[in-house]
Amino acid sequence: MKVAIIFGSKSDKEIMKGAAEALKEFGVEYKAFILSAHRVPERLMEVLKHAEEEDFECIIAGAGLAAHLPGVIASHSILPVIGVPINAAVSGMDSLLSIVQMPKSIPVATVGINNSYNAGMLAIEILALKYPELKKSLLEYRKNMKEKFIRENNEGVEL
Template identity: 50%
Template sequence: MKAKVSIIMGSTSDLPVMEKAAKVLNDFRIPFEIHALSAHRTPEEVEKFAKGAFDRGIKAIIAGAGMAAHLPGVIAAMTPIPVIGVPINASLDGMDALLSIAQMPPGIPVATVGINGAMNAGILAGQILAIGDSELQKVVIAFKESLKEKMVKANEELASIKYDFKTN
């Protein structure tokens, strides 16, 4: 089994956030790998990873980083593969990371999810891969349908809650 998605984080302290992407990819049955690489502390390893990802068959990269959050952009600058940035709330309520990832210069796009939004990054990676994979597309569609079912059930549960002045 060869990885199709890489999950990269600036530090293993980011794992509690980034493991949400891993769970989605696992649930979607998409092979993935996880690495800790730092744009600032291990720039040579980041370059080697980014430049070699395409030849290794990686189809999407999910990169999480906090604070200065250069990791997703640095990777995006060195690969033709779509990069999904996950800003991590490490300081300033994550706004510093969000802006560092979202405000990329022209020609170096990084798809950016919300602060600590690794779950959405995993879903987005699944949707990207599903474009060319009809079986995966079925999995993604079933997942989306399950979201609707959860809302229907939630409203049924809310309907059973009684208050003197509740009208529904």
């Protein structure tokens, strides 16, 4: 079980940490890369070329501004790509629309703006289809989440 986390700029690092946190919670190995689709496309292609050889099974890609990175990755890999739109301008809506509006046959699963944690969780769900022990952990996580929510909110809340 191994996930690649790729984002285009050092300034995206704080936002993309959420994906790593989710993967760590479930013991899923990951490797993070700063690779711009525009500034170092050759290096990006090199990493993608070797992604399957290095046993990556999913890619989380964060991007802001032009937000081409997830789509470029999806066009060069058959691994599932999860896009994280990053709020760099126009409240992140420009990034969201850029990532979610992929052409037919080149999909990118897309999570909410700046929500890399959910990208990590989606990667875990994808991997849980193949790994029974991860599926068991995910089911337990969901059960505990529900129980905690009910416990904390069962008696109502004070406003």
